[in-house]
Amino acid sequence: MPVNAWRDNATLSSIEVVSNSLKSVGYLPSKQIATTVYLAARLGKPILVEGPAGTGKTELAKSTALATDSELIRLQCYEGLDEAKALYEWNYRKQLLRIQTDRISIESETDGSSWDRLGNDIFQEGFLLERPLLRAIRSENPTVLLVDEVDRMEVETEALLLELLSDFQVSVPELGTITAKQMPLVFLTSNGTRELSEALKRRCLFLYIDYPSPERELEIIGAKAPELDKELGGQLVRFVAGLRALDLKKSPSISESLDWAHSLIEMGIGSLDAADVADTLHLLLKHRADIEIATKELSQGTR
Ligand SMILES: Nc1ncnc2c1ncn2[C@@H]1O[C@H](COP(=O)(O)OP(=O)(O)OP(=O)(O)O)[C@@H](O)[C@H]1O
Ligand SMILES: [Mg+2]
Structure with missing residues (x-):
């Protein structure tokens, strides 16, 4: 070993x-x-x-x-x-060129006795593509x-x-x-x-690796988007955790939470209200049906 x-x-x-x-x-x-x-x-x-x-x-x-x-x-x-793409491949172009140059040199020899030499050495290190x-x-x-x-x-x-x-x-x-x-x-x-x-x-x-707990997600967001207000970060991760509990086609992942956090910073939003959430929900959910489910939940005030 x-x-x-x-x-x-x-x-x-x-x-x-x-x-x-x-x-x-x-x-x-x-x-x-x-x-x-x-x-x-x-x-x-x-x-x-x-x-x-x-x-x-x-x-x-x-x-x-x-x-x-x-x-x-x-x-x-x-x-x-x-x-050939994962492990190795022989460099066919280089091998072909070698055979051609070998052939020319053998042909120029008067007795032509070296034909068995042709292409002998083309499966060697120098012809290997890693x-x-x-x-x-x-x-x-x-x-x-x-x-x-x-x-x-x-x-x-x-x-x-x-x-x-x-x-x-x-x-x-x-x-x-x-x-x-x-x-x-x-x-x-x-x-x-x-x-x-x-x-x-x-x-x-x-x-x-499952979706993180709200605490760990808050830590991740804190590290990747340090400008985000801590309170707002807390609201964000709790909201995202709530979305993950819904029966969605694709739950928001850490990438989406981060996109959302960066967007809220850019938009100068300091605290989440229902209108902000409705305007930015498409950053978290990438399927129309999921957005509809979440919007319905929001309007029912169950979340
Ligand atoms: N524990 C973590 N700490 C910091 N950042 C994280 C952590 N987990 C995820 N991220 C962030 O989430 C983003 C998505 O992570 P990554 O691309 O590794 O996901 P993945 O699980 O490979 O997804 P896929 O299955 O779609 O390939 C990364 O850009 C990274 O910044
Ligand atoms: Mg990946």
């Missing part, structure tokens, strides 16, 4: 230190989030982060890289993602590898990740097995649009 340098990383040396390190780069973790990052570093295990959109899954990986001053390597997943997974494995330094939105790739493609996640190695048939020198700290994120395979889950620590 490769070296796990994360185990002794000073910025991740206890749950409290992890929490402070993340806070220092503007990410406010819950105790559960800080604990999982700490354990992942100690145990050398990937973290599978699941939860609704906009709850800070991607940001967690980015902030961990920032807090630990390490390189972030990101693989954005999508339907149709294949080995994609994110291979790059993370071969990096000389500890890196943070973010495999973002893993639920968007087909279940068959997940197999690509299994060898990497359990042994930190990948197989390139022409070159053999490549093992990581340094274990990357791996974050996989998912919105839960489909079930991930048991094989994948088994290899990871599981972290579910």
Whole structure:
């Protein structure tokens, strides 16, 4: 197994230190989030982060890289993602050029006895194009590898990740097995649009990031929009929590709360009244049906 340098990383040396390190780069973790990052570093295990959109899954990986001053390597997943985009690809143009130059030089030889040499050396290091997974494995330094939105790739493609996640190695048939020198700290994120395979889950620590409590959301808003009045911030997070309790198509996430906070600052609103809420509701809710449900609730005065 490769070296796990994360185990002794000073910025991740206890749950409290992890929490402070993340806070220092503007990410406010819950105790559960800080604990999982700490354990992942100690145990050398990937973290599978699941939860609704906009709850800070991607940001967690980015902030961990920032807090630990390490390189972030990101693989954005999508339907149709294949080995050539995720792992490695042979540089066909370069290979073709090599074959052509080889051919010209062989043809110029008088006896032409070297034809079996043609294209012999085109499956070597110099012709390899590294994609994110291979790059993370071969990096000389500890890196943070973010495999973002893993639920968007087909279940068959997940197999690509299994060898990497359990042994930190990948197989390139022409070159053999490549093992990581340094274990990357791996974050996989998912919105839960489909079930991930048991094989994948088994290899990871599981972290579910739900919508934050009003207290934590207020802290996040305080850090990202410090100009916002504390009282108003309190009103905002309570209102958003109320919206999340409704049966909506898409509940507002932290991103929407932040957009709302920034907008209220720009509009010079110091305290929320019903008219302000009605005018700005579309910043929180992105579906017309949801806006109608919320407006109805508001007008009934149940909220
Ligand atoms: N704990 C947190 N501390 C500070 N900011 C946060 C936190 N959680 C979320 N945010 C903010 O919320 C925004 C959305 O987070 P992010 O993009 O990571 O969401 P996500 O869970 O990856 O969403 P999606 O599933 O849509 O990709 C970020 O820009 C970040 O500023
Ligand atoms: Mg994301």
